[in-house]
Amino acid sequence: MVSSIPSSGYPKFSLTDSRFDEKTYWGRLKRCLDVTDPRTLFVGEKKLQDSISLLTQFKNGALPHGTTDQKLWEARKVKEAIIHPDTGKKIFMPFRMSGYVPFGTVTVLGMLLPAPSFPTVIFWQLGLTTLVKRARISNPSMKALLQQLVAYPATATANICNVVLMRNHELFTGIEVKDKNGNVVGTSKIAAQKAVFETTLTRVFLPLPALVIPPLVMQFLERTKFLMKRPRLHFPVQVLVCVASFGFGLPLAIALFPQISKVSPSTLEPEIQKNTKETTLYYNKGL
Numbered sequence: 001m002v003s004s005i006p007s008s009g010y011p012k013f014s015l016t017d018s019r020f021d022e023k024t025y026w027g028r029l030k031r032c033l034d035v036t037d038p039r040t041l042f043v044g045e046k047k048l049q050d051s052i053s054l055l056t057q058f059k060n061g062a063l064p065h066g067t068t069d070q071k072l073w074e075a076r077k078v079k080e081a082i083i084h085p086d087t088g089k090k091i092f093m094p095f096r097m098s099g100y101v102p103f104g105t106v107t108v109l110g111m112l113l114p115a116p117s118f119p120t121v122i123f124w125q126l127g128l129t130t131l132v133k134r135a136r137i138s139n140p141s142m143k144a145l146l147q148q149l150v151a152y153p154a155t156a157t158a159n160i161c162n163v164v165l166m167r168n169h170e171l172f173t174g175i176e177v178k179d180k181n182g183n184v185v186g187t188s189k190i191a192a193q194k195a196v197f198e199t200t201l202t203r204v205f206l207p208l209p210a211l212v213i214p215p216l217v218m219q220f221l222e223r224t225k226f227l228m229k230r231p232r233l234h235f236p237v238q239v240l241v242c243v244a245s246f247g248f249g250l251p252l253a254i255a256l257f258p259q260i261s262k263v264s265p266s267t268l269e270p271e272i273q274k275n276t277k278e279t280t281l282y283y284n285k286g287l
Contacts, residue, residue: 004058015059036247043082051078159200176188198257210242210249214241217241
């Protein structure tokens, strides 16, 4: 079996382990920045197939000579960004995590309408969170900031309702829990409750940067000579600030919890406790 060549800044390649240390928030944040990298939206079919082929060769122990860990990690990044892990089919571009910010910008702008009503926030928020599952900004001032903060409880409530509605079946059927080798030990409703709760907290935090940062930044930029002399650029700059805040907040929110969470078998159903002697089991939190 041909081994990969070590690369500076990259750990030894693995098909299952994370490239980053997900025990720390910084490690999880770096992983989320990697997952949401919009450059993967421009990957062509040839590069995708080459990446899949390289990973298959690694799995079969037939790795080409001279293959570096960096090349393998990049191939895995491309495949995981485009191919659904369960179906093996390509994910529709707007529903990829890397497409969340580019395709979700319209809904974010809709959410930041001046003094939005509750039904309006619900409408735009449902559009935004559908991208996650599938994966006119007000004039900046202190008044605008307060308007956005008033909208935050409605936005957070819409997020909570969306998570519960879209994942309620997991609460009744449970989710898979696995051992350290990836073997399925059983299906747990208790683990599902934990996963949905963690996802809900993530979704509650997600819109906060996009609601708070733009008014504060624009309050400062509006006083600059650049915008005072170029009033036509005011709205485009607002849009750019909003999109940047949205993109900034996404990985911060996702990194709150590890993608693969740990749980003690003693806290799960009796039948799962009987099926394993492991002291720690794992489940996928979801998005």
